[in-house]
Amino acid sequence: MLHPHQKTKRIFLCNIQEVIMSGSLIPKIIMFTLAFILTALLPSQTLNAQDDLPLLTLEECIEKGLNNDPDIVRAEQSLSQINNTLWTDYGSFLPSVTTSLGYNWNSRPTVAEYIETPDGQPIPVYVNESYSTSLNINQNLFNGFSDYFTLRANRHNKRAVEKNYSNEVINAVYDIRTGYYEVLQTMKLADVQRKALERSREQLRITETRYELGSAALSDVLKARVSEGEARLNLINAENNYKVAMANLNYLVGIDIEQQYRVDSSVIVRETDYTLENSLAVAIDNNPTLQSLKASLDASRNSVRAAWGGFLPNLNFNFSTSYYQAGAFEFGDIYSANHNYRYGLTLSLNIFDRFLTKRNVSTARASLNTDKFNYHNYVNNLKLLVTQSYLNLERAQLAMEVSGDKLASAQEDYKLAQEKYSLGAATILDLLNAEVSLKTAESDLIDSEYNLNLAIASLEKALGTIEY
Known part of the structure; x- marks a missing residue:
């Protein structure tokens, strides 16, 4: 289907041909000029x-x-x-901090401790379970500024x-x-x-x-x-x-x-x-x-x-503590013989x-x-x-x-x-x-x-x- 502007152009061109073939007095050159003007002025689709x-x-x-x-x-x-x-x-x-808890049971009872009788004779106490706990802290104080x-x-x-x-x-x-x-x-x-x-x-x-x-x-x-x-x-x-x-x-x-x-x-x-x-x-x-x-x-x-x-x-500081108890677990005196502390400094040098x-x-x-x-x-x-x-x-x-x-x-x-x-x-x-x-x-x-x-x-x- 032709755009309306295209239809107008085609009709006008057909009219040009009819006028020229009929021997009109209008010069051909003027009609062609008008045709080109129409082509240039009318917008295209x-x-x-x-x-x-x-x-x-x-x-x-x-x-x-x-x-x-x-x-x-x-x-x-x-x-x-x-x-x-x-x-x-x-x-x-x-610092790095680690802790541990332990429980052990033995089918064969072992001697946990000795108690004294009224007459002063030691009698062994046998148990088949024990408990332990520990805490470790380690801190690097110097490592050549690598960190x-x-x-x-x-x-x-x-x-x-x-x-x-x-x-x-x-x-x-x-x-x-x-x-x-x-x-x-x-x-x-x-x-x-x-x-x-x-x-x-x-x-x-x-x-x-x-x-x-x-x-x-x-x-x-x-x-x-x-x-x-x-x-x-x-x-x-x-x-x-x-x-x-x-x-x-x-x-x-x-x-x-x-x-x-x-x-x-x-x-x-x-x-x-x-x-x-x-x-x-x-x-x-x-x-x-x-x-x-x-x-x-x-x-x-x-x-x-x-x-x-x-x-x-390298210089490192370390601290550790542990506690051990045989038999039924009880919170005893922290300064008891079963409670251990340790701390110290470690200086190490890489030789080779x-x-x-x-x-x-x-x-x-x-x-x-x-x-x-x-x-x-x-x-x-x-x-x-x-x-x-x-x-x-x-x-x-x-x-x-x-x-x-x-x-x-x-x-x-x-x-x-x-x-x-x-x-x-x-x-x-x-x-x-x-x-x-x-x-x-x-x-x-x-x-x-x-x-x-x-x-x-x-x-x-x-x-x-x-x-x-």
Whole structure:
């Protein structure tokens, strides 16, 4: 079924043919000019089957994606594990306390004690059960500061894990942003191809009409048909690209890839005031990967100090008490002969441990050297990344301005080519070339908008300041 505007165009073109065939005094050239003006002014049919679909904004996509991203879930688990490790490190400064309760029964009675008869003779008392209890407390007073530096190392490790978590969040936000921008890009490019197809069909109808009237060659009709066929093929490719972009965005958000919704086409390019100098400074202070490497480097330094503690003496304090009673259990005097106390200090020094401590120190130093290299190497890599991202942003901003001027020029050229063709002053090739230039300019403007959004997101990802 034809759109009302398309019906109007077709009726008008038929009237043109009738007027010309009837030998009207109205010059053919004026009628063709009116036909082209009508084609240009009447709005074309726009397919917008998405109006009934729910709207999903960029912010909603990011919120859903952060809740469903598996890398973020794994980072959260790593953060939970390092917190448990810190509890263990804090516990190393506290005493260890153990207690025990015992009960024994023997089928053969044993002598529990001797009692004296009135005449002074000892008589053994036989029992077949006994009870015991004990309490032991042990506190390390000094171990070469190994526990202290281990705690400091794991605090830095926790900071490294936290920065890794932030990095995973930033990566997820960046991927979702670029995926959303790609959907907008492919959607707008499909709309450009749809409009180009409408122009090609109108041009084909007009060319066929002119051919029937004898004012156009068969080659013009064939060229118009080829142009219309290529426009249909380009539209299919553009719509397929849009579907793939939507499926990719659904995957990034963590929803069914077949789920359909509308995206917010009002997303615009944000204004930025970045300079290369402040971008480098912000990146050094905020980039989560660099901050994670710095925390790992600090942790390695403390691990070396903790390993050196193995060469120093250990001092421990211990206290223990026990109680033993044979026969029926009774709460006796705590100072009775069955109650025992013991406390003392133990100083120990590692004289030879088969080079185990030496190996631990060497391993810690090797990790420290590796972390130093990784940190300083990433500093240079980050500076390069920020510089490239900033230069890409500058180029994208300029390309955006040029694309706008290019589109305005192409629109004027296309209008001029239409007028010349209607007057017979231009060939069908001139008109088709102008149409291709217009379509290219429209696509370039959309691509430049996408590239600018992508450049901003890439720079902010490197800076560690991407919005979410």
